[in-house]
Amino acid sequence: MQEYHASLTVNHSxxxxxxxxxxxxxxxxxxxxKIRRFVTECDxxxxxxxxxxxxPGLLQPLPIxxxxxxxISMNFIEGLPLSQGKPTC
Numbered sequence: 001m002q003e004y005h006a007s008l009t010v011n012h013s014x015x016x017x018x019x020x021x022x023x024x025x026x027x028x029x030x031x032x033x034k035i036r037r038f039v040t041e042c043d044x045x046x047x048x049x050x051x052x053x054x055x056p057g058l059l060q061p062l063p064i065x066x067x068x069x070x071x072i073s074m075n076f077i078e079g080l081p082l083s084q085g086k087p088t089c
Contacts, residue, residue, distance in 0.1 A: 005042065
C-alpha cells in the first residue's frame with residue numbers, strides 16, 4: 001500500500017485515489033477499510049492534503065448604483081498574453 005499511496009505518480013493521494021490505484025491490481029477482504037485507515041494515519045498526507053472548501057455558489061448581481069462614482073471596482077489580472085505585441089492591461 002505504501003508504494004501505491006506514496007509513489008511519484010500519485011504523491012500521497014487521498015483514500016479514493018489510493019483505493020482505485022491499488023484495486024487495479026489487488027483485492028483482499030477488508031481492503032477498503034485497511035486503505036482508509038492507512039491513508040488517515042499517513043503523516044505526510046495529513047500535513048499536506050488540500051483543504052476541502054465548499055463551492056462558493058453562483059455569482060449574484062449587484063444593485064445598480066443610484067449616483068455616479070458611488071461604487072468603484074478594479075480587477076487585477078497578471079500574466080495575460082500580448083495583443084499585437086502590446087500588453088493587454
